[in-house]
Amino acid sequence: xxxxxxxxxxxxxxxxxxxxxxxxxxxxxxxxxxxxxxxxxxxxxxxxxxxxxxxxxxxxxxxxxxxxxxxxxxxxxxxxxxxxxxxxxxxxxxxxxxxxxxxxxxxxxxxxxxxxxxxxxxxxxxxxxxxxxxxxxxxxxxxxxxxxxxxxxxxxxxxxxxxxxxxxxxxxxxxxxxxxxxxxxxxxxxxxxxxxxxxxxxxxxxxxxxxxxxxxxxxxxxxxxxxxxxxxxxxxxxxxxxxxxxxxxxxxxxxxxxxxxxxxxxxxxxxxxxxxxxxxxxxxxxxxxxxxxxxxxxxxxxxxxxxxxxxxxxxxxxxxxxxxxxxxxxxxxxxxxxxxxxxxxxxxxxxxxxxxxxxxxxxxxxxxxxxxxxxxxxxxxxxxxxxxxxxxxxxxxxxxxxxxxxxxxxxxxxxxxxxxxxxxxxxxxxxxxxxxxxxxxxxxxxxxxxxxxxxxxxxxxxxxxxxxxxxxxxxxxxxxxxxxxxxxxxxxxxxxxxxxxxxxxxxxxxxxxxxxxxxxxxxxxxxxxxxxxxxxxxxxxxxxxxxxxxxxxxxxxxxxxxxxxxxxxxxxxxxxxxxxxxxxxxxxxxxxxxxxxxxxxxxxxxxxxxxxxxxxxxxxxxxxxxxxxxxxxxxxxxxxxxxxxxxxxxxxxxxxxxxxxxxxxxxxxxxxxxxxxxxxxxxxxxxxxxxxxxxxxxxxxxxxxxxxxxxxxxxxxxxxxxxxxxxxxxxxxx
Numbered sequence: 001x002x003x004x005x006x007x008x009x010x011x012x013x014x015x016x017x018x019x020x021x022x023x024x025x026x027x028x029x030x031x032x033x034x035x036x037x038x039x040x041x042x043x044x045x046x047x048x049x050x051x052x053x054x055x056x057x058x059x060x061x062x063x064x065x066x067x068x069x070x071x072x073x074x075x076x077x078x079x080x081x082x083x084x085x086x087x088x089x090x091x092x093x094x095x096x097x098x099x100x101x102x103x104x105x106x107x108x109x110x111x112x113x114x115x116x117x118x119x120x121x122x123x124x125x126x127x128x129x130x131x132x133x134x135x136x137x138x139x140x141x142x143x144x145x146x147x148x149x150x151x152x153x154x155x156x157x158x159x160x161x162x163x164x165x166x167x168x169x170x171x172x173x174x175x176x177x178x179x180x181x182x183x184x185x186x187x188x189x190x191x192x193x194x195x196x197x198x199x200x201x202x203x204x205x206x207x208x209x210x211x212x213x214x215x216x217x218x219x220x221x222x223x224x225x226x227x228x229x230x231x232x233x234x235x236x237x238x239x240x241x242x243x244x245x246x247x248x249x250x251x252x253x254x255x256x257x258x259x260x261x262x263x264x265x266x267x268x269x270x271x272x273x274x275x276x277x278x279x280x281x282x283x284x285x286x287x288x289x290x291x292x293x294x295x296x297x298x299x300x301x302x303x304x305x306x307x308x309x310x311x312x313x314x315x316x317x318x319x320x321x322x323x324x325x326x327x328x329x330x331x332x333x334x335x336x337x338x339x340x341x342x343x344x345x346x347x348x349x350x351x352x353x354x355x356x357x358x359x360x361x362x363x364x365x366x367x368x369x370x371x372x373x374x375x376x377x378x379x380x381x382x383x384x385x386x387x388x389x390x391x392x393x394x395x396x397x398x399x400x401x402x403x404x405x406x407x408x409x410x411x412x413x414x415x416x417x418x419x420x421x422x423x424x425x426x427x428x429x430x431x432x433x434x435x436x437x438x439x440x441x442x443x444x445x446x447x448x449x450x451x452x453x454x455x456x457x458x459x460x461x462x463x464x465x466x467x468x469x470x471x472x473x474x475x476x477x478x479x480x481x482x483x484x485x486x487x488x489x490x491x492x493x494x495x496x497x498x499x500x501x502x503x504x505x506x507x508x509x510x511x512x513x514x515x516x517x518x519x520x521x522x523x524x525x526x527x528x529x530x531x532x533x534x535x536x537x538x539x540x541x542x543x544x545x546x547x548x549x550x551x552x553x554x555x556x557x558x559x560x561x562x563x564x565x566x567x568x569x570x571x572x573x574x575x576x577x578x579x580x581x582x583x584x585x586x587x588x589x590x591x592x593x594x595x596x597x598x599x600x601x602x603x604x605x606x607x608x609x610x611x612x613x614x615x616x617x618x619x620x621x622x623x624x625x626x627x628x629x630x631x632x633x634x635x636x637x638x639x640x641x642x643x644x645x646x647x648x649x650x651x652x653x654x655x656x657x658x659x660x661x662x663x664x665x666x667x668x669x670x671x672x673x674x675x676x677x678x679x680x681x682x683x684x685x686x687x688x689x690x691x692x693x694x695x696x697x698x699x700x701x702x703x704x705x706x707x708x709x710x711x712x713x714x715x716x717x718x719x720x721x722x723x724x725x726x727x728x729x730x731x732x733x734x
Contacts, residue, residue, distance in 0.1 A: 045075050350570065497511065710723050
């Protein structure tokens with residue numbers, strides 16, 4: 001059998017053959033780091049180190065299984081390779097008795113933790129206001145990952161919290177820990193927190209683990225948090241045989257607690273450490289790597305390295321500038337089709353990377369229109385997201401008054417005290433009376449005579465009255481109002497935003513998704529000659545029915561860049577490169593946050609093997625408002641010699657192109673010229689005439705994703721409508 005080390009390059013071989021002492025391997029994107037870690041373990045065994053003396057630590061179960069399998073194939077030996085959390089569990093099963101716990105402790109999941117926190121609040125008498133369970137859960141998690149127990153929480157740790165939270169958090173944390181111990185349970189963060197506590201407080205136990213594992217190897221070291229960092233440091237304090245592999249340029253998880261300083265300060269923490277740079281990239285063409293190298297060089301907090309490849313120069317990175325996000329999405333769908341048809345690249349070898357999940361909606365629309373199968377990685381389809389289905393359920397209820405699943409979904413949004421039993425009684429009563437659910441509920445609250453009345457408490461009657469009022473108002477609105485107005489009203493009337501604010505962790509993402517739903521309503525209404533609520537709901541229900549697509553193995557990948565780490569694709573689209581979107585508006589408060597956004601962009605770029613497309617728009621709906629966008633600073637930092645602006649003359653399917661005409665990205669995937677629509681421009685308070693709605697007065701004028709958009713109050717039915725100028729065929733009145 002050939003020696004697997006014979007295929008390594010010189011720097012890889014240097015890392016693999018390293019023996020005693022601290023080593024930092026700076027493994028650039030696509031440089032074969034997993035292979036290096038695996039073969040280093042194999043080399044240690046061949047050099048006489050007993051397999052039981054070796055400990056490999058990774059971050060995911062998938063990486064653990066892959067590495068364990070490779071080592072076993074090459075050596076037939078079993079090596080202890082595990083995640084940080086499974087290492088913590090092993091230590092605790094053996095040593096937790098020293099803290100007064102049973103070794104048969106239970107590990108609580110997130111739902112268990114939430115229930116325990118809720119009971120703690122009750123026991124502490126903190127029930128005056130609705131408890132913010134998730135806030136306390138996150139604070140406890142942050143404290144444990146920072147290695148702070150209830151006794152060591154300082155006032156400085158509470159400075160950024162709301163006063164009412166800061167005042168009670170230490171007491172809640174202490175009571176929570178006490179109850180965990182009473183129940184002989186630990187939470188997920190304790191798997192890191194408690195081993196460190198044991199090792200620090202009981203040196204004799206630490207020494208036994210130091211003697212057990214003489215060589216420690218850690219993958220993805222840039223992703224370690226303070227607890228993981230200290231676990232490793234304590235474990236190798238005597239042997240100093242620590243071998244870490246990572247890339248500070250790919251440190252993108254600070255929001256999970258990862259601390260980039262752990263890898264940047266490695267030489268300070270381990271004096272005399274050797275640093276080995278893996279700079280040969282086996283994934284991407286030279287143009288892509290040169291662009292990535294220049295981009296990341298703008299970061300100050302990093303180790304210098306220069307990725308290179310012998311795969312050839314490759315094609316230049318393509319830059320596309322769209323008028324709006326719909327044109328961007330149609331462009332991407334067109335290029336996907338062309339790569340599939342002309343180069344026979346499977347959909348599964350292509351990816352659309354975006355910064356936030358809310359961006360997926362417009363791409364999903366374009367892909368569905370072209371019957372391109374796709375899968376959302378690390379997320380769910382836009383039309384399957386909870387908040388989208390919730391608001392559409394309100395509209396479904398307003399449409400028919402008898403949709404039981406919509407009723408079931410919305411009756412407790414926000415919570416009104418209806419349990420499954422009471423809802424089922426209402427459904428059963430409506431069936432017996434042969435009334436719609438809405439009509440039956442209205443009869444109940446009005447105390448109208450019924451043969452099969454459902455007994456409700458006075459409190460539930462009040463709640464049901466409020467719910468009926470919302471549905472009735474939406475039902476009346478659908479006769480004369482726009483789809484946009486209906487969606488907006490469903491959100492406002494139901495106080496849905498207040499409901500979403502209960503989960504501060506997901507509120508911004510979910511609000512962005514609802515903004516996208518309102519944008520969808522405007523676009524759909526403008527492009528449909530008969531825009532009824534029934535037709536709107538029907539189309540969206542068909543869009544959300546992805547069963548057929550899910551049966552297809554070859555599907556285009558859609559994901560946030562955070563979910564793309566460690567992956568690679570033949571064709572990569574990095575979209576939405578605009579200020580406030582990427583870098584994200586929430587990450588522009590400091591140089592450190594912008595640098596992490598730049599690292600995220602670098603990760604996106606270095607996923608590409610052969611074809612890389614970058615795109616941005618001039619206009620985009622963000623946070624419910626149409627905004628004129630500014631190109632991302634990251635685009636300005638990418639050298640122009642490695643890029644070229646994409647234009648339709650690059651398409652084999654396009655015969656000609658005139659730069660002064662807009663491009664229509666048709667379903668066939670080819671590009672064709674279209675004529676600019678002509679329409680009259682109006683000002684606020686101008687009077688206009690519409691063939692269907694009669695005379696109206698312009699109240700608002702905005703740039704929308706469909707172009708110029710007016711809000712006009714029409715006298716005929718005393719109703720305000722949102723109309724897109726290029727489709728509305730408005731005539732001015734003197």
